[in-house]
Every structure is written in C-alpha cells, then in structure tokens.
C-alpha cells in the first residue's frame with residue numbers, strides 16, 4: 001500500500017515504467033510506436049459537413065463500445081417518441097445494472113483499497129447538467145446525477161454527500177463489489193501493479209449520445225473509472241466538458257479511455273466547438289485525438305476514444321489505437337462500428 005505522497009509518486013513512476021516495458025512487448029503497440037496514431041475511420045458520412053443542408057434522419061443513439069443492450073434500450077424509448085434525455089439515462093442504466101460489466105456500476109472494479117466508486121453525469125438539450133463523483137453503494141449513479149440536475153441548484157455532488165442525497169431520493173444501498181471483482185482484486189493486491197492493456201483495461205466507460213424526434217440532443221456518461229486507481233481519483237467521465245458535452249445548437253460528444261488525458265484538453269467540449277466551426281462529427285473527433293497526441297508525443301501507451309453526434313444525426317468516432325468500437329441504433333437498425 002502507498003502511505004505517503006513520495007510513495008505515491010514512486011508507485012506511479014514504477015507503473016509508468018512497467019507500462020512502457022509491457023507495451024514494448026505487446027503486439028498491440030504497432031499503432032502506438034508510429035509517430036502519429038493509426039486511426040481508422042468508420043464514418044460512412046465523413047464528407048457530410050455539419051453545415052450541409054440535409055434532412056436529418058432522426059432519431060439516432062450512439063454509445064461508446066459495443067454495448068448493444070444499452071443502445072437497444074435507448075432506441076426503444078426514442079422509437080416511441082421519448083426524449084433523448086430519457087433515452088440516454090435508461091440506456092446507460094442497462095450497463096450500470098449489469099454485474100458482468102466490470103467497468104460500470106454494479107460489478108465495477110474497485111480502487112486500490114477495494115472500494116467501488118462510481119462517477120457519472122448527464123446533460124440535456126437546455127444545457128442543464130448533473131454529476132456525481134466518488135459515489136459508493138449506488139447502482140445507478142446516472143440517475144442520481146439526473147436528480148442533482150433536476151432537483152438541486154448544483155451540478156456536482158461528491159462522495160458521502162452524493163450518497164446521502166441518493167438515499168434521500170429512495171436509492172437503495174447495494175454492495176457493488178461482486179464475487180468476481182473481489183477475486184480479481186485479491187489477486188491484484190499480490191503485486192499491486194497497474195498495467196494498461198489497450199482496449200481491454202480501458203474499456204471503462206459508457207458514454208451515450210442521442211437525438212430524438214424533435215431534434216433535441218442529450219448525453220450521459222457513467223463509469224467505475226480506472227481499475228485499482230488511488231482512492232479518491234476522479235476521471236473525465238463525470239466532468240462536463242471532458243467526458244461529456246452537449247450543446248443543442250450544435251451536437252454532443254463523449255469520451256472513453258484514460259480520463260486524465262481527456263481532462264487536459266477538455267475533450268468533449270473541444271469536439272462540440274469544432275463541430276460549431278463546421279467540422280463533421282468525424283472530423284471533430286479526429287482533431288480531438290490529434291490535440292491529445294500532440295501533447296503526448298512520447299507516450300502512446302493509452303487509449304482514448306471520442307464519439308460525436310450533430311444536429312443532423314450524423315455521427316463519428318475516432319481513437320488513438322485501433323479497436324475502439326461504438327454501437328449505433330437508427331431506423332435502419334443496430335450497427336457495431338469499429339474505429
């Protein structure tokens with residue numbers, strides 16, 4: 001265990017070195033060892049600028065990674081003329097409740113002290129937003145975030161205060177550590193080493209964006225964060241502008257991957273602003289990744305994936321390393337997009 005600030009710095013220096021060594025030996029590094037990231041676009045609509053005058057095909061929902069059940073749930077709501085806000089909340093709740101998903105909600109991997117702590121946020125068409133950070137014992141942090149948005153004058157509630165607030169709104173206390181994650185944690189403690197495995201370890205977040213029949217956009221983002229993180233660590237996911245941003249005039253964006261890198265560039269806000277300047281969702285995500293990589297010229301040992309949607313319902317996704325996927329549901333059905 002790490003007992004002091006000095007130990008903490010040493011811990012991270014050692015794990016950073018280990019990560020580098022690991023990556024040298026990894027077949028997954030082919031993209032990472034090049035001077036610029038290999039980024040493969042899957043956006044069939046790449047040439048459609050967000051400024052093009054085209055009839056929007058609505059509704060649409062997208063989410064990070066191939067969380068098919070989550071987009072199916074959101075689509076159920078959208079197809080019945082429900083709001084984008086309800087769709088994204090109920091969509092990501094599917095993953096929060098799934099104990100086999102070890103990166104979100106119930107069954108999320110714990111911090112290095114064995115505590116499961118959750119981060120989530122939600123944002124609506126009127127730029128209202130709510131967020132919870134370091135929330136324990138509650139299966140649905142996104143719904144607590146929505147309560148913060150709708151029932152308080154605040155935006156972010158943290159830790160004990162957020163937990164108490166949740167109980168006041170009838171959320172049940174639940175042990176989020178499952179047999180499986182407890183066993184993995186006990187095994188991890190033997191070495192206490194953290195190694196990033198691109199597209200596996202960082203499969204951490206569900207970020208979802210939807211545009212409904214009215215053309216209104218909302219987003220939600222929820223995660224248990226980095227496995228075995230230092231207790232108290234908060235990633236990008238609950239931070240409005242970093243892990244999620246929606247501007248109903250323009251579009252929305254969300255992120256997955258190593259949150260520290262997304263926070264540095266306020267990634268989701270950046271992508272929405274790039275779309276405002278005329279970039280398509282795809283182009284904006286590409287530029288977002290480029291900005292991050294420009295600040296990390298010597299580091300390729302992490303994954304970031306961005307996802308975006310604009311007012312026409314066009315979507316795009318981009319990432320540092322190949323292998324980021326996103327799930328999309330439209331009138332044409334459900335697709336898995338590999339970036």
Ligand code: GLY
Nearest residue numbers: 225226235257259
């Ligand atoms: N992207 C989630 C996190 O870094 O916590």
